[in-house]
């Protein structure tokens with residue numbers, strides 16, 4: 001730090017260009033910096049703690065809601081509508097069972113019991129109840145075909161379970177749009193591979 005005026009700039013601040021001839025004045029000045037920093041750091045720490053807390057509470061609440069929803073379904077004797085399909089066969093089987101109105105409504109009503117106060121969360125929770133990641137990796141929203149192979153990815157948008165989910169979202173979140181739901185579904189399906197890899201990694 002250059003001090004063109006050795007008297008007026010006897011003491012200089014570390015934090016800015018402020019300088020003073022009096023040590024006391026400078027110390028008072030510098031306290032302003034430390035107070036600001038401290039307050040900012042504390043606010044940051046408090047915010048992070050609150051976010052963490054809120055996230056943890058929401059997760060616990062979500063789990064409770066799912067459990068309640070499952071219990072209700074059990075009472076109504078419609079558990080099979082909620083058990084995630086663990087293989088393609090059982091996924092297709094349930095989809096087939098939904099071709100009639102009553103089968104379709106049964107699954108749709110079951111989905112209605114699933115927790116989630118935002119479209120995206122609700123979609124994720126629902127998909128988790130509909131199919132396992134092992135089945136989800138076989139699907140993408142719009143499907144994918146490649147020369148030489150009959151199907152690379154199956155088209156989820158063609159399934160009755162997707163249609164039921166769309167209907168549910170439409171009723172529960174009238175302000176949401178189709179694209180919002182579709183992109184949430186698409187993201188969840190695309191992330192299935194990563195979730196499986198993570199799970200395998202954790203199991204090792």
Ligand SMILES: [Zn+2]
Pocket residue numbers: 013014015016017018029030033
């Ligand atoms: Zn300063």
